[in-house]
Amino acid sequence: MTQKNNASTFAKGLRVLSCFETGRRDLTMAEISRLTGFDRATARRLCLTLEDNGYLQKEDRVFRLTPKILAVAGGYLTSNDFGRAVQPILNRFAEEFEGEIALAMRDGDRAIYVARSAISSARVSIGFSVGSTLPLLPTAVGQMLLARGLDNELDKDLSRLNLEKLTEATDMNLASIRSKIEQAAVQGYAYVRNEFEMGAAGIAVPIGNIGASPAVLATTASINQFDKTDEFDRALDVLRRAAMSLRI
């Protein structure tokens, strides 16, 4: 039934488009053919179609994205009122906190940053920006998102998601991860240290749904910073008050 009423050529084209997600700037048709597993001729037709429709441009033999995709992304952001309702609140609390605050949602088996505070005093940003993706299991953002799902879905998620050892500290024990997620659901926040990147820690708190999907607010800092109890408490407090402010 998954294949009924599904336009397979369109699905393949979308997969070509997603090859450019990760920030891979330039891709040749042969690379796309390999990344997707499609026949060269198929990949070629799809690439040329994307070029014809203005989503890709070809220079020599590589394709790259054009800004056209931003028009669709902007449609998402404005239709959900991020510019007017969300961004100013993130900015305000980030200013007070003197740190980055980001809003993330779930996209399949990963988390995706949807909005991020922009403050003039920002030190060099850690590098997560709108559209960046994160794994669900070894991050505070991901664990809080998993905690917001339904109970019976959590088991399915856990059995499907693949564990990847990103650092020495990455928890590879599903039962242990499960209890962390359940704990996050109970205490209303997730805190994960070192599991995604050594020396980094993240805090995430839940906020209301956006377009029927759960969302979280999160911040990241060095382990050193969040290991000071008062710093941690202040961050959690800011996130919680920001979350209250943007009950959606």
Add this chain to the structure above:
Amino acid sequence: MTQKNNASTFAKGLRVLSCFETGRRDLTMAEISRLTGFDRATARRLCLTLEDNGYLQKEDRVFRLTPKILAVAGGYLTSNDFGRAVQPILNRFAEEFEGEIALAMRDGDRAIYVARSAISSARVSIGFSVGSTLPLLPTAVGQMLLARGLDNELDKDLSRLNLEKLTEATDMNLASIRSKIEQAAVQGYAYVRNEFEMGAAGIAVPIGNIGASPAVLATTASINQFDKTDEFDRALDVLRRAAMSLRI
């Protein structure tokens, strides 16, 4: 030859996706069928494919975008180093200027905002954000972009682009518009007043290419503000210095 080597079903699917560009939040299948001109059954297959692939979600009978599209858009932004190289510069000059600065590029027959300054002291933003689109003819951004094209393309552009009277002041004379564009090319900036929105004026200056496509920096303010010579000069100066800073 345009239709050779083109996956028509994929192209149709992309057109469905583009229905969500404008910030239309919710669309039913019937609306999409009408917007695209496709048969209902065709529109249905394409919508379900988009849902299946996580780009749309269905609630009751309407479809809306999911944040997944941001991953692709983020791929564009990061592969062009906007987060690291462009954004801080826009922020810095916007802070000094106490006004918004935006980077725009051309997407077919329209301009599209690609980046925008984010400063905490920003007054209520005028509402243009990343992904917003503008017509080319009645805006400073558009005229500067047209001025950056090749001469022989300008004629083709002018004959193809459709004039639309957006305000009483919108210039509807192609020859007159052409001379404005040529003037912009010569003097290195475009200045347009009232033609897009009464009471608003825009200034745009050229910057280097981004991925082989020309780009401009621009700012908007009220007519009152820019009609003061020193205010105008200061804005133009800021834009020009910002443009120098981010020679790409």
Add this chain to the structure above:
DNA sequence: TGCAATATGTGCGATAAACGCACTAATCAT
């Protein structure tokens, strides 16, 4: 320079998918 490896362009027959009509069912507006 020359050779091997890789990338790209293209024609075509077999196959599979998309098309769109026609009909039914469900929902909405008044």
Add this chain to the structure above:
DNA sequence: ATGATTAGTGCGTTTATCGCACATATTGCA
């Protein structure tokens, strides 16, 4: 209630897609 709009579905026809095979072009390296 009822007319209008929307959604779901089956199916024969048509058409696009598939993927191989062959030809060409480019690149990288010895």
